[in-house]
């Protein structure tokens with residue numbers, strides 16, 4: 372039962388039968404491509420930040436999957452100490468551009484503001500720890516949403532350079548914003564950026 376509810380959230384009812392459950396035919400190349408495109412490692416390896424978006428709306432079913440993906444992220448104690456503000460008004464997006472140090476691409480087709488909500492975390496720790504937990508909750512959720520967007524052939528830019536008070540005022544909340552995720556169809560597909568060599572990154576101790 373629980374599993375079915377999660378799948379319903381991941382795949383809205385009109386497309387669920389097309390996506391899951393799915394029996395793959397190894398002879399059918401298009402299905403192999405399908406698996407490759409949705410393979411999580413493939414999505415991770417090919418993701419690249421994008422700041423130029425097509426002026427094209429995102430289909431509501433893609434939006435649903437992005438939200439459902441954010442909702443699957445691990446959170447401290449399972450309390451989901453974060454909130455997502457889905458910004459639809461053009462005027463609010465313009466205000467967010469200003470609140471993000473005038474970064475113009477914040478005016479994207481899909482704009483999600485992730486805020487922390489430490490009051491949701493019912494754990495007996497001091498407020499500093501709960502604050503830290505909620506920042507991690509909001510960050511993970513945004514990361515999951517970002518990966519889901521890429522799996523859906525969308526691109527995104529993570530905005531961390533924000534004036535918290537201006538963002539709060541724009542979206543009408545007292546909650547502290549942690550990041551803005553701007554999503555859209557890319558104008559041009561960019562290759563992933565080179566990353567650090569793993570031998571430099573991993574410190575085996």
Ligand SMILES: Cc1cc2nc3c(=O)[nH]c(=O)nc-3n(C[C@H](O)[C@H](O)[C@H](O)COP(=O)(O)O)c2cc1C
Pocket residue numbers: 418419420421422474528529530531532533563564
């Ligand atoms: C915490 C954080 C804050 C960021 N803030 C901004 C930002 O304010 N503006 C921006 O254009 N990109 C921002 N980025 C995107 C990074 O510049 C980008 O992820 C980085 O250059 C690596 O490129 P890649 O995402 O294509 O691998 C931020 C990313 C992170 C994780």
